[in-house]
Amino acid sequence: MKMADTDTLLSESKSLCSDYVCPNCGLPDHVTAERVLIGNVTLTRCHCRLCGHSWHPRVDADPV
Numbered sequence: 001m002k003m004a005d006t007d008t009l010l011s012e013s014k015s016l017c018s019d020y021v022c023p024n025c026g027l028p029d030h031v032t033a034e035r036v037l038i039g040n041v042t043l044t045r046c047h048c049r050l051c052g053h054s055w056h057p058r059v060d061a062d063p064v
Helices: 003-017
Strands: 031-038 041-048
Touching: 003 031, 003 041
Parallel strands: none
Antiparallel strands: 031 041
16 A cells, blocks of 8 residues: 555544544544554554544545
């Protein structure tokens, strides 16, 4: 993977989690994005630095 591809993935991951409030503790200012490698697949997860809860971001489908 090229460095430019990595930078793009990181910025997309951050934007997926930037508007989220932690569903566990309810606080918005402690949510970060993390990339998790499972086998040969990389997934984005949101992570609350305050309570440690992690979850998959919800991605809305484009309207048809």
